[in-house]
Amino acid sequence: MIAKRLQTTRATINDVAAVAGVSRGTVSRVLNSEVYVSDAAKKAVEDAIEQVGYVRNTAARNLVTRQSHAIGLIVHEPHSLFLEDPNIGSILLGTNSVLSDNDYQLVSLIIDSDRDSHRVAEYLTGGFVDGVIIVSARAHDPIARVVSQIGIPAAFVGHPVDIEGIPYVGIDNFSAAKAITTRLMQTGRRTIGMIAAGLDRDSGQDRVAGFTAALGEAFDPELVVKVPLYAHASGIEGMRELLARAPHVDGVFAASDAIAAGVLDVLRDTGRSVPGDVGVVGFDDSAWATRSQPPLSTVHQPAGQLGRRAAESVLAQIRGEAVDSAGTFLDTHIVWRDSA
Amino acid sequence: MIAKRLQTTRATINDVAAVAGVSRGTVSRVLNSEVYVSDAAKKAVEDAIEQVGYVRNTAARNLVTRQSHAIGLIVHEPHSLFLEDPNIGSILLGTNSVLSDNDYQLVSLIIDSDRDSHRVAEYLTGGFVDGVIIVSARAHDPIARVVSQIGIPAAFVGHPVDIEGIPYVGIDNFSAAKAITTRLMQTGRRTIGMIAAGLDRDSGQDRVAGFTAALGEAFDPELVVKVPLYAHASGIEGMRELLARAPHVDGVFAASDAIAAGVLDVLRDTGRSVPGDVGVVGFDDSAWATRSQPPLSTVHQPAGQLGRRAAESVLAQIRGEAVDSAGTFLDTHIVWRDSA
């Protein structure tokens, strides 16, 4: 079965006006349910709309109203990570829920290449969105630059270290990392290492800083292994390296649950028991944490709330309200399970 | 630090024209790098663009060119599932990659409520997108209806049972389910049950049908437990029910890896060994499959390819090419691991 689907030219306000026997102005008025329109005219227009199958061209409308009632959410993740990151879905849903309540359309834009980056930049300047939320931007992120330049209402979830003036909502990675590391120390571990990731954004850097602060005197830079991604594979790779550097390690703080899961795998393969020989803690409280054997002790992160707050900030800016450009932090808490 | 971010009114072609001392037409021509424009004029315009900080308003351009160079991807999943479904991310990335290559912007629209549904419908008719890809549509999906009505170029990934005339790309769920069930039977299992899900879409129904066909004479409807979602929690719930109905079951086909993971948990909790006492197989070959203990034997599904093909179909329709509205199926293959 072959079918050539052809774009039927759609009916316009003019068509409706003609059929209803009124002017375009009147049609427009009933469309926007304004006050001064007679019942007769209203009826006629509604019938005509039905008859010609009219649907308003919102793009045209936006051109004159100068707003699109749409907000972009930009996800800028390395390819593979996008699939693994447990927070993105929650952020997306949280954002969508507040935008939906306010009758704004969320459009997610994903950046997976330089080409994408340019196209998205053009999209943002094109008037398609009234505001933008940026997730997991990295240092020197070109999109963040563009957003900053064109002055469109925006908010970061997390934030790049080098952009000022755009509000952000995030968690206090430093304190959370410090807290869970301290907790790990309290279980009596002597030699604690860290698999650090995402050093090109604030989250990654702050977690290392928190870890360092918690250890204090006991801190040994040799024991922090740096890997590029918050991913399972990176956890395997990182833990192998850590073991090579310090075979007698008895505690590990992984920068994410996915990494921690990789750590667990290496530990099992090398015949070490968890939490018997080594205590392991993660970060995120994602599905990785509950699915691991043993389940991970980790930091719970309110991803959905992060998305909601970012959306609220953008909406407030659109309404012309003043917002705190210094950013807000949401609370995290430790979830203690069996891995440490 | 308080900052009131204000929308600076952006420069238009008129501004550029004024500064460059040429007409709007000429500016437009250099913008679209057309042939007939003198070097002098070109230089003047480029300088002016730089000077006034002009960026083209694509929305206005679309109004006249009647195309947006954007394609919508609609994800219609129940809230929780959205976070767990391993295929969505891959489909997204696959779609984005071909659209990106063709200079189209992918905008993802998520539907999480009736309100979303209406808003998205309006968005589609608003001229913001030239085409649309719909993932995981269900029977009687209102969005699918709207898409069908307005005749916008579209493609389904998977497809609802009740919509005709829109091309789709999917996998042969029936054959795949039949194949892996047969394979499971060949391991010597006698009493094989199934945890079925997603019965409101073709994938769910076809997997049950394949299972049924493989069993033939041995099929017992009592051993098919129906759950609503392709989710981990549904797997737990479903397996408990199956065990209640048939404690002596020695083989299980789970409609998804997430479900299979739940099945594994219940089996472990009830003291049954896998694959010793019970053989378990899943579907998807997602992260669940490799992370489970033991790793799952499952059906590999080319999610990324699904997205790519759907995008190609929509692009072809936009170019006015004829497309096969009957749909195309991509190959799946069995990945045999340790769970059966």
Added chain:
DNA sequence: TTGTATGCGTTATCAG
């Protein structure tokens, strides 16, 4: 209460 005229920012079609 309704119609008319004008403009939103571009592109496209003309003459010139």
Added chain:
DNA sequence: CTGATAACGCATACAA
């Protein structure tokens, strides 16, 4: 090669 001028589809002051 370039400059007017007319759309694109809609909203909106203003007039009636």
